[in-house]
Amino acid sequence: MASFTHCFLLFFTCVLCFRNAFPVLGFRSDFVLFPxxxxxxxxxxxxRISHGTPLRRTDLVVDLGGSFLWMDCDSGQxxxxxxxxxxxxxxxxxxxFNDPGSKSCLLNTNCNVFPNNVVTGLASVGELVEDIVAVDSVDALKVGEITTVDYFIFSCVPTFHLQGLASGAKGMVGLGKTSISLPSQLSASIGHPHKFSLCLSSSNGVLxxxxxxxxxxxKLTRSLTYTPLVIKQDDYSIHVQSIKINGRRLGLGKLEAKLSTTVPYAMMESSxxxxxxxxxxxxxxxxxMxxxxxxxxFGFCFSYKGVRNSKHGPLVPEIDLVLQSKMVKWRIQGRHSMVKVSQESICLGVLDGGMEQSSPIVIGGLQMEDNLLEFDLQSSMLGFSSSLLFKETTCSSSLQDFKLKQFM
Structure with missing residues (x-):
């Protein structure tokens, strides 16, 4: 009996050690958010992400198709x-995992990876590390619970790798489907569904x-329209059956459209x-007009004089990306299709991407703003709300309505 009790205690101790190695929050977390x-x-x-000991806040450019988080670890404390x-x-x-040619290892050496700066196209060698990441956890009853996730994996890069990034940014946070992307690691550590949402804004948005x-x-999340995700090398794309302008179908075949947070405006292959x-x-x-x-x-600009306005921006031709059926479409219009460049002029926020553009269509940041996007990585589906302006709300006001100003 004593031997059995001793074995049970030893087993229980090992279970506790195992849980410490793969930490899970002490309460159910509905989601983790980052301003x-x-x-x-x-x-x-x-x-903005907080990490390390002592905790420090670090600004990172969002890369929807990035494989993992990388940052300059040498600057600051x-x-x-x-x-x-x-x-x-x-x-x-x-x-x-996605790089079969580099799976060999050498004993007593550190793990090197090759983080990609998609803004400049620069790739360099980075050391793979793990550290603490602090997250703002929210459940249905609590707002602003702060907890830490240990053993979060990311890469440290040389300072020159930050070229082309926003002022003050110290790296990029990858949201791809790899096992070490931000969504994948938090899903595994915290235990919430393997999905993430983006609600981008011209001011304050949320990941x-x-x-x-x-x-x-x-009411909003259950009204999302869903379409299959096409995932290639961590990039997220959707099938486009046709394109319509003001209801008129263009003479184009079936296409793919990649979603990108690092491209400010939609782009199309030249033809x-x-x-x-x-x-x-x-x-x-x-x-x-x-x-x-x-x-x-921009390739085409128009006089703003005489263009009527509505709650969703200037009244200009409607662009419909028709997806898996005629009833499923991503509508781009008003503020999501036009950029005001002066008091007199507005320009079409769709650019010529050149003959060498890898994806036929790239949906840029402008088209994704104030559009709730849910990336369900378990079912490989994309949920989208279309413009929240039609619902008389925005991504920024959603945060304010939920009293999450401390995160902004």
């Missing part, structure tokens, strides 16, 4: 809880992992753009 602001100079979306990950370790193998129902309300822009200009002319001199980087 996101738009940088006016670069038009990049910047999330060093974290005493930052630990290098060995080359011959499970976590190193996890980080290199959250887990369920967004508590923040945005069941697609030629067909699209011709039809758009014709639709604009039928609405008595007058073309004016272009302003870089």
């Amino acid at each position: 996101v602001v738009k940088d006016a100079a670069t038009l990049q979306y910047v999330a 060093k974290s005493s809880s930052n630990r290098l990950i060995p080359s011959c370790s499970v976590n190193c193998s996890r980080a290199k 959250l992992t887990g369920s967004g129902e508590t923040l945005f309300g069941s 697609i753009y030629a067909t699209f822009s011709k039809a758009y200009v014709e639709a604009a002319a039928s609405m008595n 007058t073309r004016v001199a272009t302003v870089a980087p």
Whole structure:
């Protein structure tokens, strides 16, 4: 009997050790949120994350298709809880899962990865590390619970790797489907659903992992339209069956549209753009819109004089991305399709991406603003609300309504 009791206590102690190695919050967390602001100079979306010992806040550019989080670990105060990950370790193998050519390891060496700065196209060698990350956890009863997630994996990069990022940003936070992306790690550590939501704004937006129902309300989250996600090398794309402008279908075949938080405006491959822009200009002319001199980087600009306004922006031709059926469409109009460049001019926020653009269509930040997007990685589905302006709300006001100003 004593031997049995001794074995039971030993087993119970091992279970406790195991739980410490893979920490889970002490209460059910509906979601974890990070405030996101738009940088006016670069038009990049910047999330704020607290990490290390002592805790410090770090601004990171949001990269929707990024494989993992990477940052400059040398600037500022060093974290005493930052630990290098060995080359011959499970976590190193996890980080290199999508890179078969680099799975070999050397004993007594550190794990190196190759973080990609998608803004400049620069790739460099970074050391894989683990550290504490503090998260603002919210459940249905509590607001602003602060907890820490140990053993969070990311990469440290040299300072020059920050070129092209928003002023003050110290790296990028990747939201791809890899096992060490931010959503994947928090889902595994906290135990909430393997999904994340973006609600971007021209001012204050939010990135959250887990369920967004508590923040945005069941009426909005249950009204989302869903379409299958196409995931290629961590990029998120959707199938587009056709494009319509003011209800008129363009002579284009089936296409793919990639979603990107690092591209400020929608972009199309040149041959697609030629067909699209011709039809758009014709639709604009039928609405008595007058073309004016272009302003870089835009290809088509119009006089603002005589253009009526509504709650969703200027009344201009409607763009519909028709998805898996005629009833499922992503509508782009008003403030999501036009950029006001002066008091007299507005420009079409869809650009010519050139002949070498890898994806036929890229949906940029402007088109995703004030549009609640839910990326369900378990079912590979994208939920989208279309413009929240039609629902007389915005991403920023949703945060304010929930009294989450302390996160902004």
